[in-house]
Amino acid sequence: MRIVIQRVSRASVTIDGVEHSSIGPGMMVLVGVEKGDSDTDALWLADKTAALRIFNDDNGVMNLNINAADGRILAVSQFTLTASTRKGNRPSYIRAAAHPEATSLYDLYCDRLTQLTGHTTAKGVFGADMKVELINDGPVTIIIDSKLRE
Numbered sequence: 001m002r003i004v005i006q007r008v009s010r011a012s013v014t015i016d017g018v019e020h021s022s023i024g025p026g027m028m029v030l031v032g033v034e035k036g037d038s039d040t041d042a043l044w045l046a047d048k049t050a051a052l053r054i055f056n057d058d059n060g061v062m063n064l065n066i067n068a069a070d071g072r073i074l075a076v077s078q079f080t081l082t083a084s085t086r087k088g089n090r091p092s093y094i095r096a097a098a099h100p101e102a103t104s105l106y107d108l109y110c111d112r113l114t115q116l117t118g119h120t121t122a123k124g125v126f127g128a129d130m131k132v133e134l135i136n137d138g139p140v141t142i143i144i145d146s147k148l149r150e
Contacts (some may be wrong), residue, residue, distance in 0.1 A: 032081025
């Protein structure tokens with residue numbers, strides 16, 4: 001699994017012109033699931049996401065995690081994170097997990113974040129044509145890959 005975390009002032013997902021979910025300050029997370037990913041990947045990424053210290057403390061130092069900053073999380077499925085651009089100019093998505101597997105791992109990731117933060121993780125709709133808006137705070141953007149464990 002591969003995620004992109006952005007520290008945000010606010011973020012929202014709109015589907016068919018209607019706002020589906022939104023958050024104030026916190027994290028907007030794009031979640032990509034590849035073939036062969038497992039529950040272990042989803043749980044490790046959720047634990048890492050919740051523990052990541054990317055919010056400023058009183059001294060302006062990125063020293064606080066999502067709970068200490070009282071932030072919220074919006075997680076959006078993003079199969080294009082699995083793209084391979086090795087050959088040619090048209091990305092290939094052959095590494096993307098099939099819909100049932102990807103949905104299950106995305107849901108597990110979100111459910112674990114809800115457990116760890118005590119707040120419902122806001123979500124997009126898996127497979128929907130979503131319009132995502134955000135104000136990146138910092139900007140702070142972190143990419144984490146469960147296979148690389150970094």
